[in-house]
Amino acid sequence: MIKIGIVGGTGYTGVELIRLLAKHPQAKLTAITSRKEDGMPVAEMFPSLRGWVDLAFSDPAHADLKQCDVVFFATPNGIAMSQARELLDAGVRVVDLAADYRIKDIATWEKWYGMQHATPELVAEAVYGLPEVNREQIRGARLVANPGCYPTAVQLGFLPLVEKGLVDVNHLIADAKSGVSGAGRKAEVHSLLAEAGDNFKAYGVAGHRHLPEISQGLGNIAGKPVGLTFVPHLTPMIRGIHATLYARLNADVDLQLLYQQRYADEPFVDVLPAGSHPETRSVRGANVCRIAVHRPQGGDTVVVLSAIDNLVKGAAGQAVQNMNIMFDLDEGLGLDVVPLLP
């Protein structure tokens, strides 16, 4: 059994990790930390876990995370970068669900995240945990930077096109829509039901932190810098991201076949039949990205629709997938959840 530590278990990615790991046949939840909730049974804060989890939150100062085989950081940005070094030195592997190790260029990271990086030397070592791109590097990684939710949906959607050089990568457009759990379990006015309910809006059009992450990833795939317009939106639902992607084709290609072949062996990417429209609820609670590709009116604009559950394939599920790869387990262990519909 793999001994698991979770730093920051009171947020949505934390509780989602617990939901998945509680049933993982090779995982043993060993410590779940929370500074504020030290001593409170996890299932008292999240009654959905009654009968599934007996642990209480423990103060990070006292939790012996070094006894774990792997520690997940389900924390705000800036926490993992201060604590990863010590864990790694103790032989503990680390998966960071926040953004601390996602961006290779330190200056870029510091600009977008507004803080000085505490362990820049680890950034180079960290493996970006998108298995569909980096599976082999993940296998041996000590430190995995788990991708952001938008970046997962957008990169998986563009991947086959960009990889083959089939589109103008200087003018990619990603119009993405997220449910409100993407904002985290933080008390903020704009995330109230009375504010975000029955409402739709774009935000961060001038610049969003996931822009450099996506650009970096697509640039690596393309082998050259890409130009991306990324517009995130808030939609009045709890879970789910739907990315609608636009690019200009520079070659004629059977798009359906391209996508099916690229993802034929991927257990967690599902290419829908031609003409489909993936719904976010079709992935609710499950670690899967469903994709459809369209070429409206046979023109030169390709439209890709990519849907994930932001908390699963966009966060905790992908983290478990990465853990499975890191520990040479069946990649789908603990991830056999049938989506909840309706």
Added chain:
Amino acid sequence: MIKIGIVGGTGYTGVELIRLLAKHPQAKLTAITSRKEDGMPVAEMFPSLRGWVDLAFSDPAHADLKQCDVVFFATPNGIAMSQARELLDAGVRVVDLAADYRIKDIATWEKWYGMQHATPELVAEAVYGLPEVNREQIRGARLVANPGCYPTAVQLGFLPLVEKGLVDVNHLIADAKSGVSGAGRKAEVHSLLAEAGDNFKAYGVAGHRHLPEISQGLGNIAGKPVGLTFVPHLTPMIRGIHATLYARLNADVDLQLLYQQRYADEPFVDVLPAGSHPETRSVRGANVCRIAVHRPQGGDTVVVLSAIDNLVKGAAGQAVQNMNIMFDLDEGLGLDVVPLLP
């Protein structure tokens, strides 16, 4: 492996049965019928099931349901009563998720359901499938009448009080609130998002079909007729029932202890700590009824809060639980789903 037939697989209780049975280690989905959708792959109608279910819907006329070990009717009222006889005669056991066999008094049933009963002789044989009350009878049953969603939440909530004769059973009040999936996957104006969204209303105050079912069940428990005021409401959410129950105490009793003892051995009833308020989301997707009991201001009115997922403990989950009991399996097989929160 138990060979399973589902009659009427296109509604919400049908797809929910499929979701649960797709992962049940002892169940083999053998036939899923739909008159309208004959030939359509189940996972085409419900993309959430892609990768989980390979079957196509089959016309009930051609599906060889008699080869099944058990057939679930996830149909509108009035279907099971016409088809159960033939299946039972062929040795197939039947679980009806509709109301055909729930009410013992034929005249009462015919009045509330507005049709003549096709097989009244089977009504007497049918076992009301509320395991917390009838577990032993279910074990040997050929024909199980799976309880309604409101009746499950209300009966489990009142059960300890009524069983012990602690309340005035002539004046019970059940104020129940349901998500819209309780109305089924039927195209009706009043269930549209634009009608039922951001809205709250009572309905059927003059009389609802679940009233005689609940009254019969509580009457059996009390050993005498009960008087019940039942007011159902529609609340703008997808899944979940919350029943708020009121009764006048006629004796002093430790209510918390009463409930905890009554349900101590019940795997799917969870009595919350004193002072709690169960949320419907804490049971989302799971086969559990969470209950809290209150006595505000120490008065003589007891208030019970009872929450279930109407599609699981209120329908498909309870049906699987009944099947497990009928076939001497572990009662929780296939029902080990962690609720989805948020």
Added chain:
Amino acid sequence: MIKIGIVGGTGYTGVELIRLLAKHPQAKLTAITSRKEDGMPVAEMFPSLRGWVDLAFSDPAHADLKQCDVVFFATPNGIAMSQARELLDAGVRVVDLAADYRIKDIATWEKWYGMQHATPELVAEAVYGLPEVNREQIRGARLVANPGCYPTAVQLGFLPLVEKGLVDVNHLIADAKSGVSGAGRKAEVHSLLAEAGDNFKAYGVAGHRHLPEISQGLGNIAGKPVGLTFVPHLTPMIRGIHATLYARLNADVDLQLLYQQRYADEPFVDVLPAGSHPETRSVRGANVCRIAVHRPQGGDTVVVLSAIDNLVKGAAGQAVQNMNIMFDLDEGLGLDVVPLLP
């Protein structure tokens, strides 16, 4: 023109007052205060008001509220009680939308609100602003305590029965459901869309601050103390309260006629035809309470359904109605809003 001051314009009752008063033909918004947002144009915080309101928020320290004819407090509890005296002394009339002056018994108020009352001598003078009960006293009032949202819905629902002594007032039950705007525009985790959305729960069953307010009001109407069980619930919508009321009849009476006659001359109470079920959306945005009365199965339990928009008839609309009465204007001035449906 009546010069209007609003203390605390950034919450939901504040912005709702502004919405209504912006179109009131006899009102002139003169000052809208906010400690935090001093200088920010009101329409910048609430873009829905662009083109309707030119004022900026002003610091309460600098706003000359004494030049106003009336000041509304749309503040948390405990603010109005410290500031009302000075305004009243300056000849300004005051409407408090918070709870400071609603409860006549100081000890009771201090117990439920957890603070010492700053101006107990004004409590006696304050008129409880439920026009359907206290219209004449409101007319001459200097200081009006605007009722709470639940208390408005519950009192108007019980009023005809209690007034005539037709029910057992020792065992009244009010099962009330509120949209989340009732919790105010406060950053709190439990009001997030990701927490309160697609979810239903009761809260405060052991005791809610509106209990003593309702009990006082119904006790005054009955002429003797009443016993009330009050269970509030949170429902996943933005606006609206639906109260389902239960009482034991002690006399035979034509309930429909009783309600119609009692409210025949009330401009803002609408008794629906027999057999109706008021929906909260039928009052969305409007200052009206819609009521239906039922006697299920002809038994001795009466069921009253009462629906309001918590921000209008349950707060800002009733406050404007009170202002109209206080200033001898047509009671409906500024309140001629057609509910928004769908």
Added chain:
Amino acid sequence: MIKIGIVGGTGYTGVELIRLLAKHPQAKLTAITSRKEDGMPVAEMFPSLRGWVDLAFSDPAHADLKQCDVVFFATPNGIAMSQARELLDAGVRVVDLAADYRIKDIATWEKWYGMQHATPELVAEAVYGLPEVNREQIRGARLVANPGCYPTAVQLGFLPLVEKGLVDVNHLIADAKSGVSGAGRKAEVHSLLAEAGDNFKAYGVAGHRHLPEISQGLGNIAGKPVGLTFVPHLTPMIRGIHATLYARLNADVDLQLLYQQRYADEPFVDVLPAGSHPETRSVRGANVCRIAVHRPQGGDTVVVLSAIDNLVKGAAGQAVQNMNIMFDLDEGLGLDVVPLLP
């Protein structure tokens, strides 16, 4: 007073027309037809209108629509085209809220709408009722084709750019999101709360009926054919459209100034300050289009955000605006509604 007839008063655009016209100082609702609901008081079907509308629905066969000054068709496509001729001949002016007269090319219309046009000769006469483009022609029109909801949001968003030739019109992209009331008050499974709630999806990517309408409109503005990729999405809210528009700039220009100048005199288009993100709730219930224009990272891609209430500026409100223009009334008469927020 203008005598008003509404054909098809039971749908969402119909009830929205009634909501607005009930308070219009120069309008007198004279006949509201419904084949199915003949004789039913309008306020019985829509209790929100109790106290505002006394009319009953009348059978179109008996309603004397020819006595009206103007008749609105709030009907499915294909109705107005059969009835407009007779009304026009009788001197009645007509506003069609459906699509019958929106597209000038008959073959295109017949292809997208799947029926033969009954009165092609009227198509040429009909004026496309987008006041910001066609105000003068509307003034004298007998027959106005009221624009679709998506087309209104998209055209107003692109208008200043296309009009001035500042973008590559061969590759316009409109990513549009609509609340479910856009689908009308029709009993359809995909619009159920249990289907469309807590869910997000694109639809009609291969081709949507509003595509030719938008292309025609933008083509007229550009003076040449345009290439448009239009992807509509369904978002789980009741009212509101948010269009996110993308185009490639071919010139340097002060975008903020461009938009402010273009719409300076438009009463119902509101250009937000630079850096803004319009929310759909900021226009809820009101006849206004709020627009923000962005140029992310100073690149050559312009992003326009355009928000309307699909039932108001996208349907009934714009129809009333057109009526006001047609009858030489103040353009804003009856449209002075403050948006409902929250």
